[in-house]
Amino acid sequence: MPASSLKINALERRITFHADMDSFFASVEVRERPELKGLPVVVGSDPKGGPGRGVVSTCSYEARKYGIHSAMPISQAYRLCPDAVFLPVNMKLYAGVSAKVMEILRGFADRFQQVSVDEAYLVPGPEIRNFEEAALYALRIKDEVQEQEGITCSIGVGPNKLIAKIASGFQKPDGLIVVRPEDARKFLFPLPVSKIPGIGEKTADKLKSMGLSRVEELANCDVQLLSEKFGKMALRMKQLANGLDFGEVREKESVKSISRHGTFAEDTSDPVKITESLSMLAESVHSSLLKNRFLFKTVILTVRFEDFSTYTRSKTIPIWTSDFFVIKRTAIQLLSEFLGRQKFRLVGIGVTKLRKRGEKQSLITDF
Numbered sequence: 001m002p003a004s005s006l007k008i009n010a011l012e013r014r015i016t017f018h019a020d021m022d023s024f025f026a027s028v029e030v031r032e033r034p035e036l037k038g039l040p041v042v043v044g045s046d047p048k049g050g051p052g053r054g055v056v057s058t059c060s061y062e063a064r065k066y067g068i069h070s071a072m073p074i075s076q077a078y079r080l081c082p083d084a085v086f087l088p089v090n091m092k093l094y095a096g097v098s099a100k101v102m103e104i105l106r107g108f109a110d111r112f113q114q115v116s117v118d119e120a121y122l123v124p125g126p127e128i129r130n131f132e133e134a135a136l137y138a139l140r141i142k143d144e145v146q147e148q149e150g151i152t153c154s155i156g157v158g159p160n161k162l163i164a165k166i167a168s169g170f171q172k173p174d175g176l177i178v179v180r181p182e183d184a185r186k187f188l189f190p191l192p193v194s195k196i197p198g199i200g201e202k203t204a205d206k207l208k209s210m211g212l213s214r215v216e217e218l219a220n221c222d223v224q225l226l227s228e229k230f231g232k233m234a235l236r237m238k239q240l241a242n243g244l245d246f247g248e249v250r251e252k253e254s255v256k257s258i259s260r261h262g263t264f265a266e267d268t269s270d271p272v273k274i275t276e277s278l279s280m281l282a283e284s285v286h287s288s289l290l291k292n293r294f295l296f297k298t299v300i301l302t303v304r305f306e307d308f309s310t311y312t313r314s315k316t317i318p319i320w321t322s323d324f325f326v327i328k329r330t331a332i333q334l335l336s337e338f339l340g341r342q343k344f345r346l347v348g349i350g351v352t353k354l355r356k357r358g359e360k361q362s363l364i365t366d367f
């Protein structure tokens with residue numbers, strides 16, 4: 001086999017998808033209330049029917065036509081379009097739909113990485129051999145999400161996470177953009193530098209003051225000059241501008257857990273004593289979570305009886321949290337089936353499926 005085709009095969013094995021639900025919260029609301037279809041819908045905290053004090057979380061594409069966008073004050077959105085439908089954030093509903101969507105996406109993936117409530121990277125298995133097959137595969141994914149969950153998503157396909165991510169946002173809603181490795185630079189170069197994940201407003205302003213507004217200018221600029229302003233990040237920025245991203249698609253969930261156990265001075269069956277111990281252990285777990293800046297999804301209860309028989313029970317909740325009361329309440333729920341049996345020798349609480357706080361939104365890199 002000639003060297004060039006080997007190289008292409010290696011690239012194509014890295015075919016990466018980024019799937020992003022379109023105006024996710026608003027789309028879920030419209031799905032629940034079909035009478036809202038086609039109307040400007042604004043989902044936000046404290047909307048009070050429009051004049052509230054909150055901010056826009058998501059809005060439908062119909063609302064975007066009026067200039068409404070996320071992070072805008074609700075009151076401003078109301079001035080732009082008083083006739084829009086203003087709805088409060090129903091996180092529980094969205095988390096449920098998100099879990100189902102992620103399950104569908106995961107089914108198409110060999111490697112999978114959820115990056116937020118409505119976005120994920122996936123790398124398909126070896127049956128997808130090239131970018132033509134990848135395009136058809138992306139259509140199947142879109143159809144499946146639409147059919148099962150009644151919402152649309154946009155998918156970007158590229159040789160790495162960077163390109164896939166930018167491509168998915170390129171033609172929203174209901175978009176599909178495939179960028180082949182050989183077209184990556186051509187695709188990126190005309191874009192403003194702020195399209196590169198990790199380049200926020202501040203960095204973009206700094207770059208602009210250096211005369212670098214478009215990706216092409218950043219890609220071709222002198223790395224020495226760049227490192228005077230951005231230090232170690234300069235090389236990474238230049239690589240990204242050239243369409244190079246070596247980040248792997250991988251699960252961010254860590255296998256780590258935090259747990260605390262306590263053995264009773266004397267074996268006991270007193271529910272008050274047992275609950276009190278659980279509460280103390282929950283406090284200790286909670287403070288360790290905060291210290292390490294972790295969020296969790298699963299609570300584990302361990303019970304050891306006087307005869308040393310040991311049981312564990314766990315419960316996974318639909319959202320990431322570090323809430324003390326969630327730990328305590330879940331542990332006490334799990335405890336109920338063990339009360340009134342033998343005397344307890346030990347109880348323990350653990351939390352697992354941990355994630356660093358803030359990691360959800362960090363995309364490819366942070367400058």
Ligand SMILES: [Mg+2]
Pocket residue numbers: 020021022023024118119
């Ligand atoms: Mg989205």
